[in-house]
Amino acid sequence: MVDHATDIGRASAARSRILDTATNLFYAEGVHAVGIDRIIAEAGVAKATFYKYFPAKDELVRAYIQNQSRQGRAMIDKISARSARDSILAIFDLVADAAAQPGYRGCPFLNAAAEYPDQSHPVRQAIDEHRQWKRDLLRGLLVADGSSDSETTADILTVASDGLLIASHLDRPANLRRLILETVLQILGPLADK
Amino acid sequence: MVDHATDIGRASAARSRILDTATNLFYAEGVHAVGIDRIIAEAGVAKATFYKYFPAKDELVRAYIQNQSRQGRAMIDKISARSARDSILAIFDLVADAAAQPGYRGCPFLNAAAEYPDQSHPVRQAIDEHRQWKRDLLRGLLVADGSSDSETTADILTVASDGLLIASHLDRPANLRRLILETVLQILGPLADK
DNA sequence: TGTCTAGTAGACAAACCTGTCTGCTCTTAA
């Protein structure tokens, strides 16, 4: 099998530019609020090129969600903690890190889900996939932490995570890091077994 | 001051029809996804009448939010509990009641906020007002319940409320009522003082 | 009878949306 020069970057430069531009615009202003024309203009790409890689706008939105999911996983993969409990705390701390960023506008998955009422829509399915992955991750860590009911506690941690993402965006509490710590410790137990 | 016949209903029938129709459509399909033409058609109202009562679409959206807020307060006002703690539990139980309704699509305030990136937008301000009202309500109940740190606990209850609203919509857990109870009791303390 | 108000019906403008299609240039590989 011979190498094709165009395969060197795996994804074409034009496609990457489209996806990067769409990621920034969709996150900052919402999916319905950003049109194709604006994306191709800011990405410096021809319309025909856009429709070659993304046959419909919804497919770009789906790629946007998967892109956000990939980036979110990468952030979590970088964490190196000494214990399962420390890993959970570090994951929740990412919310505070994100909220401290300049253009922070809440959770991209929650924001996008609000714009897609139909539960069976491919975009919603991509969001569900990410949420399922995150819940499974938390449940695994709870098992390693010796949780007596990892299923229920994973659900409660998911509730806490979503609620903190909402709070960090809509309410912007003064001491977000402290609120995160208090919330998580109340769920895991302050000085629980190991 | 003489009574005007047109004041009998306080708000005109046409205006009410517009707001009711918009409330249903905005909640079910999202704000950006529903156009003026559709609202006036389903409300059976002339375009001029619409623009007489709502000079711009955003003013209708603001009225929609305030309408939802009014309805939400009415639900909570109906609660008659024996203690502050029971009141809090009853308020959280409203989430399960709402989620059991046929056309449930999550929290109207969270969904609308996701469509308005600008924090200073009148629609966002109306959402903030409702959130502030609800937080103050919870904090008052916590004080009555003898909470030692009602400020922090009100923040955590808000986190739980938002998280449960998200979960009830996106994840639809099998036993939502049990998840709500476990989450709230973990925050208030299972068999705490009083 | 005459006037005022609320409302209906619908044309219209100007912008914007998604998606298709034609024609051109440039690079790379055979």
Add this chain to the structure above:
DNA sequence: TTAAGAGCAGACAGGTTTGTCTACTAGACA
């Protein structure tokens, strides 16, 4: 040298958006 693929530029179609404006109807009241 030539052929193919990648990309650029932009016109175009058909629909939808918000918002304005004109012309008409029906009821209340003085």
